[in-house]
Amino acid sequence: MKTLVLVAITSTVFASPIPPSKFYSHADASTFPGDAFLRALASASAPTFAGKIPLPATSTTARRHLAEFRTATLALNITHPVRFLDESRQFQYPAFNNMQCELEKDGNGVLPFATDTTLGLYFEGLFQMIPIWTKDEIKLSRFDLFHAHLFANPRTKTAGLVFHAKEYPADDADTFPFNLGFCQLGSNLTFVDKVMRRRNIVWTIDAKDRTSLWWIDMGIKTGDQAVDEVTGGAPFYTLYEDSLGHVVADFYYLEGLSLGVSLY
Numbered sequence: 001m002k003t004l005v006l007v008a009i010t011s012t013v014f015a016s017p018i019p020p021s022k023f024y025s026h027a028d029a030s031t032f033p034g035d036a037f038l039r040a041l042a043s044a045s046a047p048t049f050a051g052k053i054p055l056p057a058t059s060t061t062a063r064r065h066l067a068e069f070r071t072a073t074l075a076l077n078i079t080h081p082v083r084f085l086d087e088s089r090q091f092q093y094p095a096f097n098n099m100q101c102e103l104e105k106d107g108n109g110v111l112p113f114a115t116d117t118t119l120g121l122y123f124e125g126l127f128q129m130i131p132i133w134t135k136d137e138i139k140l141s142r143f144d145l146f147h148a149h150l151f152a153n154p155r156t157k158t159a160g161l162v163f164h165a166k167e168y169p170a171d172d173a174d175t176f177p178f179n180l181g182f183c184q185l186g187s188n189l190t191f192v193d194k195v196m197r198r199r200n201i202v203w204t205i206d207a208k209d210r211t212s213l214w215w216i217d218m219g220i221k222t223g224d225q226a227v228d229e230v231t232g233g234a235p236f237y238t239l240y241e242d243s244l245g246h247v248v249a250d251f252y253y254l255e256g257l258s259l260g261v262s263l264y
Helices: 035-042 060-074 119-133
Strands: 004-006 050-053 080-082 147-153 158-164 200-205 211-216 246-252 260-263
Touching: 035 158, 035 200, 035 211, 050 119, 060 119, 060 147, 060 158, 060 200, 119 158
Parallel strands: none
Antiparallel strands: 004 080, 050 211, 147 158, 147 246, 158 200, 200 211, 246 260
16 A cells, blocks of 8 residues: 555635636635635534534544544645555546546546555445435436535535536426536437526535534525625535635445546
8 A cells, every 4th residue: 555645735726617716815724705604504502504424433433534534634835644545556536428528527547445444435335325324316317417526625624525416317398408518419318497596515534523413405595795705606505625725526326336536
């Protein structure tokens, strides 16, 4: 197992295909539009725009590695040795439509978690439980849920993942007249507004190393301008990872494959 260097490059942001990212600009690098959004998730009472998904019990080993992983994720712009990823087992993520559709951001391959950290199994478990908890409103599929974005928010000392589902709805002249490129071809997802607005799932680990998982309803307005700034966005309803913090990595998972990580 090799030691891998995890570096967050704040000037590079991977945009979800639906639609291009807003590329937020920060006068203060530690302040993000989603700071209030994250504080609302961490508050004592559940926010109106999110439903909490119960997480299963986590082993002592996984909790320790998650705490270390949060620390590494928050170590922005610093070369920080991390032993979580196994460079020796790098693999190519599948491409589709005669190699014209690459789900992975740069085509350079992805890295699995080192087996002894148990974090690969932990994050795979998150992907697997989302369809169960949402009663198959969200499914594991290259058109639906197959990836998440790792972010670091220094102001709240939170690391987290934004899972984007409903990534490639079918192009339909009446309901969804948008061409999203080769990865959309063959999509069996029918656009439904009330479903699309719930396409974002957020996992967080906070300053006290407490983990939580939230199903976000982007169509709900709270009246708090600071929170509402990062919600909405019909008809795509994308919660942008770069609004919540520095983008550190992308996670990819499809059934039958190991979870793979692509660093920035």
